Amino acid sequence: GAGVSQSPSNKVTEKGKDVELRCDPISGHTALYWYRQSLGQGLEFLIYFQGNSAPDKSGLPSDRFSAERTGGSVSTLTIQRTQQEDSAVYLCASGTSSSSYEQYFGPGTRLTVT
Amino acid sequence: DQQVKQNSPSLSVQEGRISILNCDYTNSMFDYFLWYKKYPAEGPTFLISISSIKDKNEDGRFTVFLNKSAKHLSLHIVPSQPGDSAVYFCAATPAGGTSYGKLTFGQGTILTVHP
Numbered sequence: 001g002a003g004v005s006q007s008p009s010n011k012v013t014e015k016g017k018d019v020e021l022r023c024d025p026i027s028g029h030t031a032l033y034w035y036r037q038s039l040g041q042g043l044e045f046l047i048y049f050q051g052n053s054a055p056d057k058s059g060l061p062s063d064r065f066s067a068e069r070t071g072g073s074v075s076t077l078t079i080q081r082t083q084q085e086d087s088a089v090y091l092c093a094s095g096t097s098s099s100s101y102e103q104y105f106g107p108g109t110r111l112t113v114t
Numbered sequence: 115d116q117q118v119k120q121n122s123p124s125l126s127v128q129e130g131r132i133s134i135l136n137c138d139y140t141n142s143m144f145d146y147f148l149w150y151k152k153y154p155a156e157g158p159t160f161l162i163s164i165s166s167i168k169d170k171n172e173d174g175r176f177t178v179f180l181n182k183s184a185k186h187l188s189l190h191i192v193p194s195q196p197g198d199s200a201v202y203f204c205a206a207t208p209a210g211g212t213s214y215g216k217l218t219f220g221q222g223t224i225l226t227v228h229p
Binding site for chain 1: 118120146148150155156157158159160163203205207215216217218219220221222
């Protein structure tokens with residue numbers, strides 16, 4: 001079956017612009033996570049959606065970052081007024097409620113802020 | 115504050131030999147540990163996991179060992195194959211509570227297996 005997909009695969013934007021990153025999780029997966037990987041770093045948790053519960057936003061680095069998940073499926077991560085330190089690979093993952101530990105990752109979106 | 119650490123940025127191994135990747139953690143609330151493998155331009159893929167109630171889990175060529183008292187886990191790959199060359203991430207999470215499923219990752223170790 002289809003895996004997690006993300007779009008765009010690459011995004012170059014100017015400092016100060018807003019960007020939207022999209023994630024299509026595996027069908028039927030109730031859990032959805034956003035992570036980012038900065039150069040030379042491990043994956044950093046950003047936000048977590050589980051079913052209809054309020055999202056866990058504890059990893060969002062600033063109020064310029066927000067995410068929503070519509071209809072329990074597709075998710076969009078929005079970064080407002082981008083800064084150069086936002087440059088990273090943004091990874092989305094999904095999982096089932098019974099095996100949320102085993103998360104299935106998309107290929108990521110490489111964001112470059114110039 | 116790095117709660118999960120992989121102190122070796124890279125490891126080079128000959129084909130057929132054993133690869134041992136190490137991971138240390140500091141958060142005693144972590145109850146479940148996972149290893150992910152990542153090829154360039156792809157997302158990480160789940161490899162193997164272990165619960166804190168066990169000290170060993172084996173899946174084919176891959177074995178994960180957990181030493182809770184030392185807060186240390188390791189991934190053994192034997193025999194190593196050139197296709198195993200990738201970045202390996204160690205990850206950990208509490209088993210429940212509000213942090214359920216939220217993985218904390220190490221920095222990764224680049225494994226290169228030479229033919």
